[in-house]
Amino acid sequence: MQINKYSSNYSFMEMKKHITGVGIGVMLLKNNKILLGLRNADPKKADSELHGEGTWTMPGGKINFGEKHKDAAYREVLEETEIRINKEKLRMICVNDDILSDVHFVTIGYLCTDFKGEAKVKEPEEILKWKWFDLDKIPENIYFPSKKIIERYSSDFFHPALALTQKNKIIFIAMSKHMFYFRRHAVKYVVEQGYTPISQYGTFDYFLLDTVDRDLIRNANNNLLRISDELWVFGPVSDGVLAEIKLVKEARKPVRYFKIIGSKDIEEISKDEVEFENNLEKYKNEL
Numbered sequence: 001m002q003i004n005k006y007s008s009n010y011s012f013m014e015m016k017k018h019i020t021g022v023g024i025g026v027m028l029l030k031n032n033k034i035l036l037g038l039r040n041a042d043p044k045k046a047d048s049e050l051h052g053e054g055t056w057t058m059p060g061g062k063i064n065f066g067e068k069h070k071d072a073a074y075r076e077v078l079e080e081t082e083i084r085i086n087k088e089k090l091r092m093i094c095v096n097d098d099i100l101s102d103v104h105f106v107t108i109g110y111l112c113t114d115f116k117g118e119a120k121v122k123e124p125e126e127i128l129k130w131k132w133f134d135l136d137k138i139p140e141n142i143y144f145p146s147k148k149i150i151e152r153y154s155s156d157f158f159h160p161a162l163a164l165t166q167k168n169k170i171i172f173i174a175m176s177k178h179m180f181y182f183r184r185h186a187v188k189y190v191v192e193q194g195y196t197p198i199s200q201y202g203t204f205d206y207f208l209l210d211t212v213d214r215d216l217i218r219n220a221n222n223n224l225l226r227i228s229d230e231l232w233v234f235g236p237v238s239d240g241v242l243a244e245i246k247l248v249k250e251a252r253k254p255v256r257y258f259k260i261i262g263s264k265d266i267e268e269i270s271k272d273e274v275e276f277e278n279n280l281e282k283y284k285n286e287l
């Protein structure tokens with residue numbers, strides 16, 4: 001039914017103002033302790049639509065118009081505590097409806113285990129102090145949106161690995177058996193570039209020390225090549241490495257070449273600079 005606002009049965013005074021919004025709560029976790037701040041008991045100083053005066057709260061606040069929620073999490077924690085969080089490693093715990101008689105906030109609860117700095121009181125009128133609490137010794141007078149986030153976290157299994165969701169390219173490391181000693185340096189190099197390394201020697205050592213048929217290893221190795229995004233060749237090209245290059249190029253995947261300098265330094269080179277083993281230079285056009 002449509003209401004006629006000019007009708008005598010309609011009164012602007014009867015309209016009750018309702019507040020809605022979206023907020024962030026960031027649960028900073030360190031050594032099984034979480035950071036909570038004590039809000040001022042004076043409602044005028046601890047301004048909160050959800051009436052959190054006099055309670056312990058985790059860092060957080062409202063999302064500004066046009067602001068991404070992870071950016072809001074970073075900003076609020078920095079403004080309130082001077083702690084800098086790694087927003088790329090935030091793990092969403094829950095999304096809650098926090099409702100009072102005249103207020104409805106949707107609160108996004110985040111877990112953060114990757115951060116730098118020590119908590120400082122940056123807004124002394126609103127937050128009187130910051131303190132780390134054991135998860136099993138949370139104060140009774142806790143801000144109810146924060147309490148809901150903690151309860152949800154405590155009810156779910158969690159491991160730090162669950163917060164890491166970035167998808168990286170998979171890099172297949174190719175190298176001659178004569179470079180076997182260098183396998184860990186190559187893995188470290190790929191990881192430091194922000195990628196995920198796989199290789200025959202990393203997975204199967206050296207043909208599983210010949211405890212199985214070598215063709216089983218070669219076939220498994222080919223399957224690793226198929227799931228890789230790129231092939232990186234370290235050191236001189238052997239016949240086995242040349243076979244890996246040929247398979248990857250047939251799949252139209254990128255190939256990059258690297259020279260080993262000294263015992264562990266690595267330098268990327270062009271395919272024209274690549275060295276070969278056992279008189280394989282005649283296959284240079286395969287690169």
